[in-house]
Amino acid sequence: MGENFVLITGCSGGGESTLIDELRARGHHVVEEPGRRIVSEELEGDRRALPWVDPAAFARRAIEVALADRQAARALSGWVFFDRGLIDAASALDAVTGDAAVEMLCAAHPYHRRVFMAPPWPEIYATDGQRRHGFESGLAEYRRLVAALPALGYEAVTLPKTSVSARADFVLTTLSVDNR
Template identity: 50%
Template sequence: MANRLVVISGCSGGGKSTLLRALALRGYATVEEPGRRIVIEEQRGEGRALPWVDMRAFAERAVAMAREDMGRMAGQQGTIFFDRGLIDAASALGSVGGGTLDEIIGTERYHPQVFLTPPWPEIYVEDSERQHGLEAGIAEYERLLMDYRQLGYDIHIVPKGPVEERADYVIEMLGP
């Protein structure tokens, strides 16, 4: 079976989670972003592996969680959409001296097409799980764009607009 593990990445606050919910409503399997799951878990506990407390510990947990997500979903049928994933976590870990992308990722790969949501200031919101500003989100977006390109992924920038149109775009670009 062809690799149908598809990543939706991009700028924090760019509408990734909303897009994933729209795809889920169309019957696609989705995997929630590792970072948000980690933040929620950490805020319930001691809160040490938070990106604003210890970015390296946070990124290491995100790499492990994303790897588990890939393994868990690899045998599933159909297209599965990931809200971020291993590349995003590896990019974050690499940005704090945790190794190179190739060292962190190894041979694990997603579908060759990846979808990035661009910075979208009009919808950007900070919350208890996203405590960085838009500038940091834009810097992360630019780093991810570079890292996905370096790894040879075919990048599609998801156009801004109503979520249903964004979901249509993703599905159309993937083809049959």
């Protein structure tokens, strides 16, 4: 399980969600970013699990959402593209709390062996109501993921800084080579 689950992650504000939208438009199954969904819910609720209020609670909630997303996606065929996911949430929890259960949790719920990484791209980075952290914080997150992915047995594939259409072509071509 997990070979058709493709993780798209990287530097916050690097175009992951835009790429996910393009892949959806091309007819692929996609799973929205857990963090943005959680922030939206928390802004409407008690606001306790916001990343700028309680990063550990936010990361724990993101792990729960990522696991539920994976369970729901098991019934889907073909490629399923995840805008961030379990690895992001687990590595964030580890960074905040030192909870070393990351490796066991991620090993039990694998993604495709190639993980697509959006590199830091300050020219397109922007904050909004759900992304309040600055570029430097996103860069730290990116560095953490670059270190975590190979340690978890994944090959990190850097997305080119190009148009969203060309990025989608790159992802799909890379995956088609895996299926030969």
